[in-house]
């Protein structure tokens with residue numbers, strides 16, 4: 235296994251690991267470790283270039299620093315990416331190599347699942363390294379964080395609806411979901427159960443078929459989901475869906491979804507506010523999964539206590555919305571300042 239430190243100013247430690255014999259190339263990034271070891275998922279993706287993967291792991295690990303701080307868990311921000319197509323390139327060798335790479339960080343980073351990675355993949359790596367979470371114990375506690383993330387996003391969406399529409403009920407609301415994968419599909423189920431009307435888009439036909447048949451969702455092309463005539467837009471695929479090209483096309487009054495790094499630039503949050511669109515900061519609304527795996531790592535995972543804690547995501551968002559309104563600062567900046575007060579020890 236070849237390992238090499240990648241110098242990135244402002245990041246605690248970024249490492250590149252490579253083992254060509256096993257088709258393995260990965261980056262592990264710890265952005266900040268003031269609150270504890272870097273905790274965050276592993277993403278597998280066929281990146282267009284090495285630089286694209288580096289950019290992704292940097293941004294995602296930075297986001298985890300903020301997310302973990304605001305979620306109130308004792309971890310810094312970490313993330314890893316494996317270069318490869320999750321539908322074609324997975325082998326046991328690959329995940330064993332991943333386990334070896336994580337061991338080389340000697341506990342600086344604790345990995346979990348993210349887009350493209352399943353619990354079964356982690357189980358293979360877990361034979362090699364203990365520094366992984368999101369794997370249920372013999373009693374079935376902990377494990378796959380995605381259902382909890384769906385639950386947290388649903389609760390956060392209700393808090394946003396309360397602020398934007400004066401009513402936290404989502405019954406009868408039109409919700410456009412971009413990406414019905416692990417989190418988006420769980421969210422669709424919860425929303426359908428509450429009586430919301432669903433519009434969905436995905437690049438994976440079987441997921442669309444399921445959303446259509448089980449949750450009566452209307453399917454639209456991927457490039458049209460953001461501009462649907464909906465009350466709420468829920469980005470649940472990859473990041474960057476809100477960018478200078480798409481921002482003016484949004485018709486929804488609320489943006490509340492699971493994807494990380496939804497805005498290509500935090501300044502876009504000001505434009506959303508100007509347009510009267512309430513933005514639920516991504517790392518606040520999607521924190522449930524990391525809260526679950528963080529408690530798992532600490533040996534404190536308990537289902538009912540977790541659910542009570544996840545209900546608090548809505549309260550955190552309500553506080554951010556209120557502060558944004560009184561300060562005239564975007565919700566994204568308010569969230570960042572609150573997180574920085576925690577991880578930079580700025581609290582008086």
Ligand code: NAD
Pocket residue numbers: 347348349350379380381383412413414415416417418435436437438441456470471472473492493494520521523524
């Ligand atoms: P996933 O891979 O299971 O689902 C993503 C879905 O998006 C897939 O169905 C994929 O086909 C679809 N997709 C890909 N490109 C698309 C496009 N251009 N338009 C529409 N759909 C597209 O991943 P997931 O675990 O559901 O995570 C979704 C997002 O939420 C990611 O950004 C992830 O980082 C974030 N997130 C996930 C968790 C979690 O617990 N899984 C926690 C926090 C944040």
